[in-house]
Amino acid sequence: MLSRILALIIKELTSLWADKQTRYVMLIPPLIQVIVFANAANYDVWHVPLSVWNEDLGSQSAEYIRGFSYSPAFAPAPDVFSPIQAQQMLESKTAAAVLHIPQRFSADMLAGRPSHVQLLIDARRSNTALLIGDYAAEITAAYAQRLNPAAPQPLDIELTDLHNPELESRWFILPGLVVALSLIMTTLVSVLSLAREKELGTYEQMLVTPLRPAEIMLGKAVPSLVVGLFEANLVLLAALILFRLPFKGNLPVLELCLALYSLTGVGLGLAISSFTRTQQQAILGAFVFLAPAIMISGYATPVENMPRAMQMLSLLDPVRYMLVISRGMFLENLPASVVVAQSWPMLLIAVVLLVAATFMVRRSIS
């Protein structure tokens, strides 16, 4: 029996690897994505074009503006001289923000009076706008400190960034990509393995062989699992070597969790393909599940920001659990209790999906 299953597994893997296009699709695009996403996925702002509308004639406004020029968050955009120009600047996206310094700013500063400075921000991208506001507030506070170093500082807030001291976005995105890409590959390979046989008519042939349904499932599951783990490790290696991510956790534990997680992908793929008759329907089915599964998992935006119903739904999503484990393993030494708490839901999901898929195959025989 074991040799029968082994033969099936080898047949599946060789048929995947033998096709030049398929082989190429499994290797090159994931690497391209790692390189592009590691550079693109950045929530921080950098070199945001800032335009200045300065009505002050004194030296203090220049001193204040210098704070913005020195900040890597901002880059200079052309100056403006009227409200209409400021509006055009923001509308056309030539500038992302306009800083308006009023008349007599320097005089007020030197006399120790407050002066109202306006910052107009293009908030079409709300997250960027919020960060621009924060950076401007920091620069303003630093200027006030320079202006009046003797003023009592009643409060000092010490900030510590744990696990990611430089606030690198790619440290957040790459461990997520390990998880997302491996699921996409595992599911697509397994969804297509049954659907292709159905479409080509070899499915019936396989059913009349002495193989039992559970054996067929196993023969289909293992190759997809192998491909999924291969993809995950490809991205993992790229993250460690190309982008020098730290890895503070335990690698064997991570691999074990990835295997368990890939099993949910296999289960999903086989369950979908047992409902479908053609490859096209199978691919569609996979898309319908994969895209939302990645969106609501916390891959791009935190789960806790979502509405309650969506958070509940994400409890059924294996990606959610694996993301916690992957990010924790890279950046911190995730406590065992957290690993266990994330693993058992994945195990449960995998078992339910695999049992459902085997049941469907058995039904199609009788």
Next chain:
Amino acid sequence: MSPRLQRLHGLVRKEMLQILRDPSALLIAFLLPFIMLIVNGYGMTLDANRMKLAAVVEAGAAQTRAIEEALDASPYLSVYWAPSGQAARRALDTEEVRGILTLRQDFAERLERPARWPAVAQLAVNATDPNTARLLQGYVTGAFTVWLQDVATERRFSTGGGPVLETRYWYNPQLRSADFIVPGAIALVMSMTGTLLTALIVAREWERGTMEAMLASPAAMAELIGAKLGTYFVLGMGSMAMSVLITVFVFRVPLHGGLGALTLTAALFLVYALAQGLFISTITRNQFVAAQLSFITTMMPAIMLSGMLFDIASMPRWLQLLTYLFPARYFVAAMQTLFLAGNIWSVLIPNLCGLAISAVAAIAATLAVTHRRLD
């Protein structure tokens, strides 16, 4: 009717019948966009409300109570008053909270005598997710600033003159991230449905050999491609209309721009996406590879390189140049402007040009590979 028109009529009729017979085309055109928009609109939000923060106050006093009130009053924070540093640390490790705020024993005492040393508030955040970490720091600092101003007016010590920064958020004053993510998500949905629609369906025709049969018929290549593009164009515009309705009526994103400009933008992008799908299916002729390629060349760039979620201006230079190759960039910029700001032609015209050039290039490339493939 001229034979040419008759042929075209026949071809379109054939495509229509094919769509009606196999529901998967309708599924791609309507169900997929619906699911994607709902999930994106509700699921992808950068608005961090009620972020969980643990606070450890080592010595209670009148001043710290005022801070506690200020933190509790912040709509952005949900504070867990931890009994000890260890308890707070445990909550942070198990990801129950995003950060820990600590006020040491001498906090109140130091606050009384600001001239000697400032009182210290320590904020440690879990920066695994840097964006959320930065927002949390902003919210806590904001809550302290408000409190400090109250203290200053109450006890009449001056916080110095200095500039008072008034920040105005234009086009999206409530800073709802859905307002920019959902119009961007239309790009994601349209590039997926547009490309996947043709890529899968035509790859199957190649796989089964029906495409060769069609090419052997008297119909000219341009007619064949035109009939396919035309039919799926109508389907795609239908799914676009549905997406806009969902955006406006379900997610309540304001639509400041005109419907004419919106339709033009969508039509150009759709032609591009459909032609790209035809191109992919012609060069691969295999459904698995076609699905993978359309996923990688449409969905991923539409999320990462379009400006839907990440700011293009903050990317490295080489990557910024690369984004010009993905028309999702032009479409997202145009959509965000049309929805939130209106018909601002200085933004729309360059992006419409980008879309038009991409569409023409994609059609030309498809015609070229189809010719070559037959030799």
